[in-house]
Amino acid sequence: MRIIPAIDIIDGKCVRLTQGDYSRKKIYNEDPLEVARQFADAGLKYLHLVDLDGAKSRHIVNRRVLEKLARHSGLRIDFGGGIKSDEDIRIAFECGAHQVTAGSVAAKEPDLFFRWLQHYSPSRVILGADARQGRIMTDGWQQEAGWDVRAFIKSFAAKGTRYVVCTDVSRDGMLQGPAFDLYERILSDVPEVRLIASGGVSTPEELQRLREMGMDGAIIGKAIYENKISLKELQGFIL
Numbered sequence: 001m002r003i004i005p006a007i008d009i010i011d012g013k014c015v016r017l018t019q020g021d022y023s024r025k026k027i028y029n030e031d032p033l034e035v036a037r038q039f040a041d042a043g044l045k046y047l048h049l050v051d052l053d054g055a056k057s058r059h060i061v062n063r064r065v066l067e068k069l070a071r072h073s074g075l076r077i078d079f080g081g082g083i084k085s086d087e088d089i090r091i092a093f094e095c096g097a098h099q100v101t102a103g104s105v106a107a108k109e110p111d112l113f114f115r116w117l118q119h120y121s122p123s124r125v126i127l128g129a130d131a132r133q134g135r136i137m138t139d140g141w142q143q144e145a146g147w148d149v150r151a152f153i154k155s156f157a158a159k160g161t162r163y164v165v166c167t168d169v170s171r172d173g174m175l176q177g178p179a180f181d182l183y184e185r186i187l188s189d190v191p192e193v194r195l196i197a198s199g200g201v202s203t204p205e206e207l208q209r210l211r212e213m214g215m216d217g218a219i220i221g222k223a224i225y226e227n228k229i230s231l232k233e234l235q236g237f238i239l
Contacts, residue, residue, distance in 0.1 A: 129165065
């Protein structure tokens with residue numbers, strides 16, 4: 001299972017929100033590159049980078065941060081937030097993203113998402129499935145899209161999607177554990193997808209359980225910044 005630390009960006013700074021609420025923001029570092037280098041120095045290989053300004057504005061905002069981290073951190077970056085057009089996804093890949101996560105556009109403009117999937121390949125375009133109470137949320141988790149999360153993932157997997165980041169919005173930033181039951185149901189319903197857990201991870205034991213379930217990856221944010229899980233503990237999960 002891949003260990004994927006997260007950096008969320010607002011105004012070029014490393015922040016974390018609680019349950020996707022922009023009014024519940026905490027700044028952890030003014031320099032995201034410093035944080036990314038700490039991850040790389042610990043032996044971590046991946047990074048989930050989210051442009052929260054972009055998610056709210058519906059277009060990429062922090063492209064220079066992506067470019068800087070891609071050039072100087074050595075991490076393989078999955079970038080998301082504000083990718084709503086052909087221009088946005090082109091910018092993301094040109095700025096050094098290894099993969100791109102698209103959630104809102106998949107829910108609202110599925111034909112555009114499938115075109116990206118074919119053009120860039122299923123290995124580079126990740127489906128973002130952000131859910132609250134089992135319903136897909138879009139636009140920085142501000143709007144409900146009308147999809148059941150499991151049906152949403154199953155529908156997209158049937159058309160070639162292979163990577164899925166599933167976030168339980170109610171658990172994000174709460175440090176109360178991942179949505180194990182939801183992930184087990186998704187893996188049972190759609191075993192062909194490479195499912196990545198996001199939201200709620202707070203202990204190494206939870207990571208071990210996710211690995212034993214067969215998750216492809218686990219995104220970890222606040223637990224690192226609040227010293228609930230150390231980088232040394234994460235090293236034990238690196239293959």
